[in-house]
Amino acid sequence: MHHRKAFTAVAVAAAVGLALTGCSGGGGSPEASGPVQLTVWTGFTGGDAPGYEQIVKDFNASQSKINVTMTAEPWDTIQQKLPSAWLTGQGPDIAAPAPDPNVIAQYVETKSVLPITKTGTGTTDINVDSFAPALVNEFTYDDTLYAVPANYATLSLYYNKALFQAAGISSPPTTVDELKADAKKLTNGDTYGLVLADNNTIQMWPVLQWLEGGDVVDSKNCSVLGTAEGKASLKPWVDLVVNDKISPVGLTGAEADALFSAGKAAMEINGPWAAPGYKSAGIDLGIAAVPKATNGKPVTLGSTAPLAISAKTKHPDEAQEFLAYWTGKAAQKTFSLASGFPSLRTDLADDPDLAADPVVSIFASQVPDSRLYLPQVPKGTQVDTDAYVPLIGNLTRGTSLDDATATASTTIDQITGCSS
Template sequence: MRRGLAAAVVVAALTISASACSGGSSGSDTSGPVTITWWDTSDATNEAGTFKGLVAEFEKANPDVKVEYVSVPFGDAQTKFQTAAGSKGAPDVLRADVGWTPGFVEAGFLAPLDGTAAAAESAKFKPNLIEQAKYQGKLYGVPQVTDTLALMYNKELFAKAGITTAPTTWDALKADLAKVKEKTGVDGFAFNPQSYYAMPFLYGEGADMVDAGKKQITLNSPAAVKGIDTLNSVLETPGIRKLDTTSNAYANIMDAFNSGKVASIIQGPWENANVFKGAAFKDKNNLGIVALPAGSAGQGAPLGGHNLVAYAGSDAKHQEASQKFIAFMTSAPSQVKVALANGTLPTRDDAYTAEVNANPGIAGYSPLLAGGKPRQPLAQYSSLYTPFETQLIKIVSKQETTKPGLDKAAAEAKKLLPEFSTQ
C-alpha cells in the first residue's frame, strides 16, 4: 500500500534485481555453503524482524546453507517475481500470496514440492490450506501463515451503545451502527473500498467473481448484484464513516479504528499487532472478533495467506537447500515464534500452543478459518480483483449504479478470460 519516492523505487528495484541475479540459483562455485535468495514479502516494519531472526537460526543450524534475505514490498512482489523468473533471475524461495500459485505454475515458475523435504510434514497442516497450495493435483507451496476476514469491533463502544451481542446479519449491523453513533458520537463502521473487502458481500449471496468449473464470469450475476446492493445499503446507514476512496484509505481507516474513532471494520489478522498498539486496545480484551455478518445465502469470507514456494529455475543443489529452508520456516517451532511475535495465524494445528492461543487476536480468528472460502484454481483469478475494484469504487461512490457497473467489470474480466461466458 505504501508508495515511496520514484528514485527510491528505482534503487530498490536495482538492488532486488542484483540480489536475485547474484543469488544461489545462478552460482557455479561448488565449494563452501550453498547460498539461496529469499524474497520476504511480509511487512518490513512490523513483521520482517521476526523472519530475519528465523533466518539466522536456520543458518546456525544448517552451516552448509546461507540465505540472502531480501525484503520486497508485497504490492510489488508479484510483478517483480514474474519479471525476474522470466529472465532466469528469480529468488530461490518466495513468500507468495496463495492466489499467485496457479498463474506462476502455468508460467512454469514454480517447482513441485511433493515428496521433498519441504513437504515432509504436510499432513500436519490444515487440510484446506494444503489444498489451496496445490494446483492440478500437485503441491507447489507450503503454507507459512494464513488469514481470513472478520468483523473487528470495539467492545467498549458497542457496550456504551447498549449492544450486547455482535451482529450476525448485515441488517443487524446497520441497526447497531445507528445506535453506536447516537449513543457515543463515534462512527459505527468504516469500509475500505477495495475489491477483496467486498468479497464477503458476494459470498453472502452465493456468488463469486467467476465460476471456474462452468467457465462463466459471474461478477454481474443477479446474486453478485444483490451482494453489492447490500454493501451499498450498509454504506447508506446513519452512523457510517464517510467513504474514503483515496490512496491512503487503508491507513486512514486503521488509524481511526485503532484510536477509537470508528467502532467496527472488516479486517484480517495481519493487523492484529498494529491494532493492539492503538490507544483503544491497550486492553487487548477490548477487541472483538467475530464472523462477518451473513447475507441471504449465508456467511462467507475469503481464505488467504502466504505460502513459501521454490523457483523452478534453480539447479538441483539450490532446490535441495530451498526445500530444507522451507521446511524449517514452516515448522511448528518457527510458526509458534512468528505467531507470538507478529500476532498472525499458524497454518498447522501443532503450532496452536496454549501460549499462542492466549493471544486474543489469534483466538478470535482461528475458529473462523474452517469457514473460509478458498480462491478458485484459476491462473487469472487474482487479476480479476482489478476490474472489480475499478467499478466497485464507482458504484459505492454513486458514480455508477450497481448492474451497469458490474457489467463493465465483467466485460473487462472477459478480456482476461476470453473463453469464459458472461451473464
C-alpha cells in the same frame, strides 16, 4: 501490514534491497567448507515481519550447512522485478511473489518456478498432508505442487470498545443484521461505523457478499454478480455506504487502518497483522469473529501468500529443506505466537498454547469456515483489479446496480474465458 497489499515499508534487511545482483543460488557458489547461501525475497514488512524474521534466525541456528538471507520490500517492488529476475536467473532462490496466491499461475506458465518434490512426513520433508487442504489445492497445477503457503490468515471483526460503550452497545455483533444495525448506530459526525476499503487492500467486500448469500463467480468461473442473488448481496452494503455514510468512499487499506487507529472508526474487518498497530495506537481494542451470515452459518475470508522456489536455483534440495522448516510444526507454532496468525497446519489446531492466546484463538477459530477469494480462477488477479475493484468503486459512487454488475460481469467472463 495492512490487508496484504498496502504496507508501510520498513527495513528488514537494509541495504540489500531487490537489486538484480547475484543469481539464483545465493549469489554464487559457496566455498567448499562453507554453508550454502540461499536468498529470499518477501513483502512482509508490517507488524507480522518479526515472526518471519524469527523463522529465518531459528533455521540458520538449527544447522550449519545452509544460511538464509531474507530481505523484505513493498509488494509492488517485488511484483515489478521478480518475473524478469527469475526468467534470467538473476533473482533470489526463494520468494513470496505477491500477496495474491493466484499469481503463482503466471510463474507456472513461464516455467519460472521449481516443482516441489521433497514432500513427506520427515523433519526435512514438506509435510503437505498437515496443511489445510485448500492451501495445497491453491498451489497445485496439473497435479504438481509449485509453492507452499507462507502463512494463513483469516479476517476478523475489529471493534473499538470505547466507541461501542459511548453508543450504548454492550457487545460486538454476532449476526449480519446486527452488524448492519450497529454500523449505522455507530456512525456519528466524523466517526464511521464500519470502514470498508475497496482498493489496495485485501478484499472484504466478498465477505459482505458471502454474508448475504452472494458470490463473485460460479464453479465454471462465470460471473454471478448480475444474478438476483449477486445483486441482492451487494445492495444492502452499497446503501449503507452511499445513503447512511457508514464508511468513506474509495478508501485504500492503509487509509481505512488510519481511521481505525485514530479512533474515527468503530469497526473494521481485517487480519491478524493489524492487531499490533491498533494496540500501539492506544485503541481500546476488541476482536471478534465475523458475524454469522443470513443463513445462520459463519463465513470469512482466508488469506495466504505463496512461497516458491526459482526454477533456476542452484540449490533446489536446500531450498526445499528451508521451506520444510518454514512450514514445520515448531516454526509455525512460534510464528503464530509471535504474529497472532493461525497456523497453516491442521495438527496445531488443538495446541493448548495457541488456544490460550487471545488473538490467535479468535483467528484460528474461523479457519474451518474460511474461504479463499477467487481460488484458482483463471487470471484471478486480473479479475480483481480489472473487474471487482472497479465494480465496488462504481457502486459506491452512484452507478446503478444493474449497470455496474453488467459491466463487471462482461469483463470477468472475458478474462476467465467463461462460456456458460
